[in-house]
Amino acid sequence: MTPRPEPSLRDDFAPWLRRLGRRRWRLGAGALLMALTVAAGIGLLALSGWFITATAVTGVLLAAGAAATLDVYVPGAGIRLFAVTRTVARYCERLYNHDSVLRVLAELRAGMFSVLTRLDGRTLSQLRASEWLNRLTADIDTLDGLYLRLLAPPLVAALAIGGVGTLLGLFVPGIALAVVAPLGALWLWLVFGQAWLGMAPARRRVASQDRLRGRVIEQLQGLSELRCYGTLASHRQALLEEQAALYADQRRLAGRQALGSALANLVVGLCVVLALWLAAHGQADGRISGAVMVMMPLAILALNEAVGGLPQAFTQLGATRAAARRLNELASRQGTLREPATPIDAPAGTPTVVLDAVSVRYPGALVSALDALTLRLEPGERLAVLGASGAGKSTLGQLLVRQLDPTAGAVTYNGIDLRDMPLSALRARVGYLTQHSELFQASLADNLRLADPDANEAALWRVLDVVDLADWARDLPDGLDTWVGESGRQVSGGQARRIALARVLLKAPELVVLDEPFSGLDAATAERIAGRLDRWLAGRSVVFLAHAADGLPGVTQAIELVAGRASE
Structure with a gap:
């Protein structure tokens, strides 16, 4: 060459x-x-x-x-x-x-x-x-x-x-x-x-x-x-x-x-x-x-x-x-994702999400991250995807928000293949809490408004209340205008996690993907948030990615991933 x-x-x-x-x-x-x-x-x-x-x-x-x-x-x-x-x-x-x-x-x-x-x-x-x-x-x-x-x-x-x-x-x-x-x-x-x-x-x-x-x-x-x-x-x-x-x-x-x-x-x-x-x-x-x-x-x-x-x-x-x-x-750099030549927007409303024999294999990997995975999430259902680290849970989350495309199979959203939907339209309708709580050198309000730049203060206080941070935020020196520091250094790991969760809630998505939503929280705090989160998630399709189902609110079905394969 x-x-x-x-x-x-x-x-x-x-x-x-x-x-x-x-x-x-x-x-x-x-x-x-x-x-x-x-x-x-x-x-x-x-x-x-x-x-x-x-x-x-x-x-x-x-x-x-x-x-x-x-x-x-x-x-x-x-x-x-x-x-x-x-x-x-x-x-x-x-x-x-x-x-x-x-x-x-x-x-x-x-x-x-x-x-x-x-x-x-x-x-x-x-x-x-x-x-x-x-x-x-x-x-x-x-x-x-x-x-x-x-x-x-x-x-x-x-x-x-x-x-x-x-x-x-x-x-x-x-x-x-x-x-x-x-x-x-x-x-x-x-x-x-x-x-x-x-x-x-x-x-x-x-x-x-x-x-x-x-x-x-x-x-x-x-x-x-x-x-x-x-x-x-x-x-x-x-x-x-x-x-x-x-x-x-x-x-x-x-x-x-x-x-x-x-x-x-x-x-x-x-x-x-x-x-x-x-x-x-x-x-x-x-x-x-x-x-x-x-x-x-x-x-x-x-x-x-x-x-x-x-x-x-x-x-x-x-x-x-x-x-x-x-x-x-x-x-x-273009990446592997491509906008569809003739984009099709999925019908509005709480979605049905289907994975049809989906496989994902990363370049150079010895085994597939997901192997012929098939599952169906009906509107309003809450699915818990459980498994040890490396089982493929985060890969599944990235598939659902189309941060990557499957090597084989298809993921559909209300009957439309994700690859046929405009990326901006899909991501506007999906809320994704990743394993990492990314905060920026800005105020608490600015970090929340990344999900909705037009949100008023009342909306910010509502989502902070859901994640049990409203009283804490009121006691801050400048309230919502208090800066959280570079990468959120001025707040604890648990607080940063809850701020990231509040940001997802502020977006009010149709499909919610939560990867270890209570990571870093003590049992009492996690229980309080779970109760409030249960009410907020009503009527939405939800996918929980976690090591165990304990404490996850309102789960209607659960599967366990083992080496990229599912078992009930």
Whole structure:
């Protein structure tokens, strides 16, 4: 098989440049603010040098008894104008450009998250949770440099070099030609040469950071298992080796970045000396005044502000490219689920759910997760699917909400195959409590309203009462507006579980799938919730996934899964 060619730099950045292009006017305004800041800095230094020198020369002439005049008001006003403009433009540029980039990053993060929501369980399992998190956080954050460091600054630097060359050319064209050529060559090296030098180590650094984050999380989460099996030392050694490789690439990048910065300072400094020498000859020949002679090298010296950030930005281009490529791969993932060509919505109402000889076998698995499973759930019935861990209960739950499709057989909802129903229509009618209670860094109300964004406070209090959390929520510092912390860290595991259950109840679905609904709860709390839940579930089709039927409210039938097969 012929290996696929590696994507080019253009291929890696094209999707993100198109996204930036949607905001071209806003980003263009930010680039103009950046250019105005640099222009004001050049004008301030050049005019200040001219004014100080002109004042000194005039003073010397007056002291010698010669007649001399100097208008101090116009250049003085110009200096103040440049100083104020530079300060205001810098402040506005930072505020405006960072706001623009944060808007873009928020849009990218929402777009990537929507990609994840369309993926099936099989595709999601191909990467660890830490890797998905890195895509949504670290990789997207790395892309903030695409505009702020890689697009606007080199353009502004090129304009600044051309502007200074034009200014010098107005007085002595030869000086302009002498300094623009090396400054142009410097710009080319800082943009293309530094990118070439840093490409490989920068890409390796991003990959090492990704692996290192994953290994650290794995070690923390699996510390007990690593100790039990005596592999903690080898796992720690792998971490240290990964860390050493990361530090080595960081040192390489720091050295190459320092090379670029030193080269920029050297070339600009040499151009300053060259301009001063040539300007001194021009002043001796009477072509320019002494004040203009001083102004010329100072204008060149001000270019340090324009080119000073290029070495770091382009030495790290490989990191931005690696992040863009990995996000491109994420965006291209389609998963195994497909929207039907001719979608059919099932009849409304409490559903009849039928599994007809359904089998599920994961790629690479030795045995099927479900094997020719057949069952029927009538409207309003409550089915308890029991079994040990690994028996196939969670796979069954994912089938019912179509997070995956069966390898063989069919699942129907009111007589319609789930594969013929629009995904959005199906999931709007099904409530699914998974084994993991996913809470977000937001308020309690926001976490509940993920199920129904239009729910009023009365509806929120009703579902909290069902899960026995209403009194607890009233005692919170800010009530429903109290934040639950990242991943629900501010609440206990049992409270997080009940918040997730309340979110399912708020959706008011026709079919309810509850995977271990009372996990992590004490017997008394579970009993209270079961009684309230029994009333709320009335008239709905329900599937409980649990290890045992004890405490499950109103079960009308039960089956046990053993190695993917059912028994009464």
